[in-house]
Amino acid sequence: GQQVMQIPQYQHVQEGEDFTTYCNSSTTLSNIQWYKQRPGGHPVFLIQLVKSGEVKKQKRLTFQFGEAKKNSSLHITATQTTDVGTYFCAGRYNFNKFYFGSGTKLNVKP
Amino acid sequence: GAVVSQHPSWVICKSGTSVKIECRSLDFQATTMFWYRQFPKQSLMLMATSNEGSKATYEQGVEKDKFLINHASLTLSTLTVTSAHPEDSSFYICSARESGANSPLHFGNGTRLTVT
Numbered sequence: 001g002q003q004v005m006q007i008p009q010y011q012h013v014q015e016g017e018d019f020t021t022y023c024n025s026s027t028t029l030s031n032i033q034w035y036k037q038r039p040g041g042h043p044v045f046l047i048q049l050v051k052s053g054e055v056k057k058q059k060r061l062t063f064q065f066g067e068a069k070k071n072s073s074l075h076i077t078a079t080q081t082t083d084v085g086t087y088f089c090a091g092r093y094n095f096n097k098f099y100f101g102s103g104t105k106l107n108v109k110p
Numbered sequence: 111g112a113v114v115s116q117h118p119s120w121v122i123c124k125s126g127t128s129v130k131i132e133c134r135s136l137d138f139q140a141t142t143m144f145w146y147r148q149f150p151k152q153s154l155m156l157m158a159t160s161n162e163g164s165k166a167t168y169e170q171g172v173e174k175d176k177f178l179i180n181h182a183s184l185t186l187s188t189l190t191v192t193s194a195h196p197e198d199s200s201f202y203i204c205s206a207r208e209s210g211a212n213s214p215l216h217f218g219n220g221t222r223l224t225v226t
Contacts, residue, residue: 045214
């Protein structure tokens with residue numbers, strides 16, 4: 001089946017430091033979505049990227065979609081303790097299914 | 111915003127019994143719902159796509175006779191874990207999409223299944 005690779009698996013940062021997680025697909029994606037899951041919770045939709053080379057920002061979060069639509073990144077500037085959670089990318093291929101990356105668990109030390 | 115309700119939130123059952131999990135879209139119609147399984151500290155694994163009025167499509171390696179999916183209406187999909195075994199213990203999450211090619215997935219709160 002389709003696979004979306006995501007790195008790193010874990011990231012521990014000091015509050016105020018930046019954080020980045022990367023997703024990569026071996027085949028072209030139709031679009032990619034990003035989700036955040038807090039411990040014990042369910043994934044919550046953050047954003048969707050559709051166009052090649054697209055960049056979107058949400059306050060301290062910056063999302064990018066690669067030119068070839070095979071990779072994506074999420075960058076958080078000046079992390080806060082409220083950013084703690086696991087961030088997942090979910091890639092959509094040319095059919096109505098989303099495949100999740102393995103997730104990056106972010107821990108922020110105050 | 112779109113809300114997906116999943117019930118029950120947790121269930122404990124004995125080996126050999128069956129468990130039904132419901133997933134409802136409360137304020138939108140969902141012709142397609144997705145069932146995911148998540149092991150502790152792992153990602154969401156797509157199990158099957160539930161299609162209203164037709165058979166579900168299962169991902170490779172997922173036993174369709176073990177995980178029965180029924181999507182009888184535009185707002186309800188059910189997943190039945192038949193003859194449950196301890197290895198079926200997991201977190202099961204459903205999701206649904208509103209119409210539109212680029213609409214996001216809305217997730218239920220998940221069901222924690224423990225088989226003893």
